[in-house]
Amino acid sequence: MILSLRMAWRNLWRHKRRTWLTALAMIFSNVLLVFMISLQFGSYDMMINNTLQAFSGHIQVQHPGYNDNPKLRQSIPAVVPLAVELRSTLPGAHIAARGAAFALVSSDQRSLGIQIIGVEPDHEPWVSTLPGLVREGRFLKDSLAAEIVIGRVLARNLKVSVGDELTLLGSGRDGSFAAGVVTVTGIFDSGSGDLDRSLAEVPLRYFQETFAMRDHGHSVVVAVDEIDTVPTAFAAVSHEIQDKPDLTALDWNQLQPGLKQAIQADMSSAWFMYGLLIILVAFSVLNTQLMSVLERTREFGVITALGVKPRKLASLVILETALMALLGLVIGVAIGWMVAAYLNTVGFHYPGMEQMAEKFNLPDRVYPSVTFFSMILGPGVVFLFSLLAAVYPSLRLFRLQPVEAMRAV
């Protein structure tokens, strides 16, 4: 083994320039892949975290059918006790009950139709980042107070500031007329146009009274610290509510189907491109290895005549390819890792990115994810395809006729 390793290494350097050129092709694509993949993973993580942490949480318990068709009537009874119960089931997670309704909100000068969310003032800050983003005034405190927290764009459109009064008009759960007067206590600025324009939060009990909900609500939101723990938390929540047919648990993928699909769409188009790049590198390897086999026909003829099995020669060619690919992998990953690690500390930004970033709940700098997986995934595939490309040249060795081969020029 050591002997063939040494032989393969020496063979590789018989044509220094050719080996380096082929390795350079690998290094080029490996650096590119490491950079792109770590950037992708980094922005996916941020996209998921920012979107889920802003409002929807990782898991929600709802009335079956509410997610597809969010109607006031599709509510869950005793929503606060349910939240308390789930808190004891999942001590590590953050849990809060909510209600939601559409209403016309009017200030002295303006009227707009928006979504009103009833939240538990004590628990909401743990499942959503909005309470922490209140830039003027304060978040809700008392669960029965006639208070409201609105987004910055909404405040601007309604021409109101902290302390002003707003009138809510809508319909209650029983079809009755729902109306209330609330005071603006806080204005949040989340940076996401949609949330800032069309969302307002009031205390849950005030919400239940105004919209004739009795003790009903629309969802219990569960937020966990690590996204990897969602499946276990989800199983625990599902188990807890399994004997209640009017409740269903949804994970973030069901709550925000666009998020995972956007990632999938982006991922598949990216891999289509990476695939093409990798195939081109494989062609380079195929050509190099085929040439290196053909030019050694005579040498291989002599070796087989001496009794060495073609299998042994074929594995020598594969070994040479593996060494070359390893060289490309090590250097490629090293450079790629340096680039990614640097950008991981300073962030990556290109002009015009703000607009796109806002659309996907990203900050205007993305930080590549530097993990073993994100570093090795692309180069690993390049390595594999390089070995595959060496299969054809090495198979040719089995057809070698020693006598003829020895006569070859």
Added chain:
Amino acid sequence: MSSRLHAALPVPAMMRLAWRNLWRNHRRTLIMLLAIAIGVWAMIFMTALMRGMVDEMISDGIESLPGYVQIHHADFRDDPSIQNSLQAPGHELLSALGNTVVAGWTSRVRVPAMISSEKDSRGVTLLGVDPAGEIAVGFDLTNMVAGRFLDGPTDKGLVIGRKLLERLETRLGKRVVVMSQDPNNNVADRGFRIVGVYKATLEGQEERFVYGGRSNIQSLLKMGSQVSEIAITGHDYRAVDELLASIRQARPPGSEVLPWMELEGYLYSMMVMMDGFVLVWIIVIFVALSFGLINTLMMAIFERIREIGLMQALGMRPTSILYLVLLESLLLLALGLLIGNILAVGSILSLRGGIDLSAVAKGMEMFGAGSTLYPALKLGDLATANVVVIVLGLLTSLLPAWRASRYSPVEAITKI
């Protein structure tokens, strides 16, 4: 013999020589040819896919609603309310709108409103429109899935999106109540009959925009003949400068004229990014190819060192050898380009019907794109790919060609 070689070979002979050299090792040439063809295909095909997506996004995004250029009250963007309205276009503006750079224009009322059925209510954007003008700026009548579009500015009916109809659990022909406010902050509400249902590429649009007759909405909101915005389309969304200038000249006092690039920043940044992406992608693929190209040429030269030395000894000039190698490279590149172009155009044509992406429709909607992708082959992109491959390909081949021409004859001949 010596003098003929000395005086540089005539072009046809060089050509023949290069062509034969190319096929001395047919396996190597075929592999390289295949790699070039795949590379060229990848350049053109991928570009057409991305272009198709972004073109569709932009035309969907700007043509029907914002237009290429929009006029509204200077404060409207900050505070899109009924107070910030415009007078109906006056004489001067009308003559500018008659200019040939204008493809179509329309003026509309645009206010936030609440719409309620017996079952549910939703916040929407109510548009009071003149149907003829909407069609002129790009409203596509084939998007009507039920009922009819409005038949004039005085139409008392309402046209809503398919998704909104579903959300409100109502039907064509049913009545809904629309609530908004008039310029004096009084709540204005009126019952409307749903006369038509439209579909849009994005579900978000179907949920958001509700169309009513302009005069009818103006009377509901007690705003006289005022409008919220005037949307104007031209002939090419990339070139709006002339259109913008001619409208700006005639704009009414207190109004603001903006191109779609400023109104729809996301779409504009997508367009700019796509233009950059096309070039980066073509160059990345080329670089991946170039290593193989140099390698192939170097190997071909290495095998022929003796022959090259002999030719030089017989009086062939180094420049002729340089040309010969470049010619071989040119033939290889041209052949690869030919195959690659045929493959690319063929595969794009075969996907004319569109690629179904409904499995990730919700994700595409997040990007602002529809769920069917139509590849768009742009002559400019095709040309870029071909020029990059030929020009950079020849530049890359200069290195091995130059080295080949620099061998000293004696050294080369004695080399094994």
